Amino acid sequence: MFVVVTSYAQQSETEQKAVLVTGASSGIGLKITEELSAKGYFVYAGARKQADLDRLNTMDNVQAIKLDVNNWSEINAAVDIVKKEGRGLYGLVNNAGVAIFSPLIEVKEEDLDFIFNVNIYGPYRITKAFAPLIIESKGRITTISSISGILAGRFFGPYSMSKHAMEAFTDALAVEMEKFDVQVSAIEPGNYNSKIVESLVKRMKSKDISFENSLYKEEFESLITSYGADRSRYKDPKEVADAVEKALFSSNPKRRYMVVPNENEANWTITQILREMVQLNENQAYKYNREELIKKLDKILAETE
Ligand SMILES: NC(=O)c1ccc[n+]([C@@H]2O[C@H](COP(=O)([O-])OP(=O)(O)OC[C@H]3O[C@@H](n4cnc5c(N)ncnc54)[C@H](OP(=O)(O)O)[C@@H]3O)[C@@H](O)[C@H]2O)c1
Structure with missing residues (x-):
């Protein structure tokens, strides 16, 4: 008997479910993009820098889209691109995120604005803009929250506040989307390898943020030393990407997927x-x-x- 073996990647475009991933240039977003596209899903990979867009565009089943989650004109343009491509949109992964470390009694309002703008308003803007497409396909929305959506510790206040907000966002959105048969999940990763602290340190240097005159100078120095910008000692985030795949494509997705590298x-x-x-x-x-x-x-x- 003649059997044709068709991998997902060889499926026709109309059979492929399409997913948008924000912040796909590095870390968890890049891993999600690599894993889903390798499994034959079509990934619209959001990135900000031309070099990242070019690199993502070389991958099979991936179309890079210039997408800053703070920029409404880029968001609206991205919606138009996805509509014109005609695949619809089944999955939305709110992944783009940033971190700052700061004591709450010293953090500047502009730094809070920076983190809340990306981590809270970003998923709000992207979800609002793409909701009609997701509703049309009775699809899925998942947000990369964090175990910091439950935990909060010294100097993690602003980051934890932003991720706690994503926990509430997920629960309220899930109830509101029920009537459209759209299921909503959050992923709560622990510590994995990514560029998140490297970007934080780069921003601190570029903005001349220092804790020289902080009431917490010593504690802050020990945090930066113990944390370090290089996260290569942490595990590759493949298991986080696996949880995203389950949230998007399993028949009975969970509301929350905590994925941690150790007990x-x-x-x-x-x-x-x-x-x-x-x-x-x-x-x-x-x-x-x-x-x-x-x-x-x-x-x-x-x-x-
Ligand atoms: N790594 C962990 O251990 C961990 C644990 C729990 C949760 N998380 C969450 O996982 C998500 C991904 O972070 P990551 O750890 O993979 O860090 P990462 O390597 O620094 O990736 C962050 C991504 O977000 C993008 N981004 C930042 N600001 C953006 C904006 N305004 N618009 C669009 N994209 C923007 C970055 O793009 P550029 O390259 O252009 O800056 C990058 O693609 C975040 O939500 C983070 O809070 C991470």
Whole structure:
């Protein structure tokens, strides 16, 4: 018998599901682009710099699109390009993101504006602009949040605030999109290799941001030394990209995909969620006792099985 083996990548364009990934030039966004395109999905890869656009355009199943998530004219132009291509849009991955490290009592408003603009308003703008296409295809929206969407620690305040916002964004959007059969998820990665700290350090240098006169000078220096701009000691983010594929294409996607490289990071995150539950419950007018809490936990566990 003659059997034709067709890989996903060889499927005709009309069969390919298309996905837009923002911030595809490096790190997690690039890995998502590489993984999805290699599996035969069509990826519109958003990037800002011409060299990155050129590099992405050399990949099979990838079309690079100039896309700064802060720039409405680029966003509108990107929507027009995707519409003209005629593939529709099945998946949206809000990945573009930045970080700053700063104590909350010293952070400048312009630095908060910088991070919130990319990490919060970015997904808001992109989701709003592409929602009609996603609704048309009864597709999926996923946002790269972080375990910092649950955790918050010294100097991570602005970043954690932005990722906590993405947790709320995901839950509210998920309910609002139910009536259109669009499913919404968040991915909560732990620490993976990327350029996020390199970009942060570059921005600090270019803006002359220093903590010489900070009340936290010593703690800040030890954070920068322990963290370092080079994240090559961290794992490659392939497992994050795998979770994105599940969020976009599995028949029953989860609301949240926490993906961490070691047990410590899982432990911090889950313990924090449980601690918050205990803190909310303690000394309040309608306090649940231990047995009632366990019953509630069992009920939620049963619902998610
Ligand atoms: N790496 C981790 O351990 C980790 C953990 C949890 C969550 N995350 C999240 O993962 C996402 C990706 O970060 P990453 O770690 O992969 O860092 P990365 O390598 O620095 O990638 C960030 C991407 O966002 C892009 N970007 C920044 N500002 C943008 C803007 N205004 N418009 C469009 N794109 C913009 C960057 O483009 P340029 O190259 O043009 O700057 C780059 O493509 C972020 O949302 C981050 O918060 C990362």
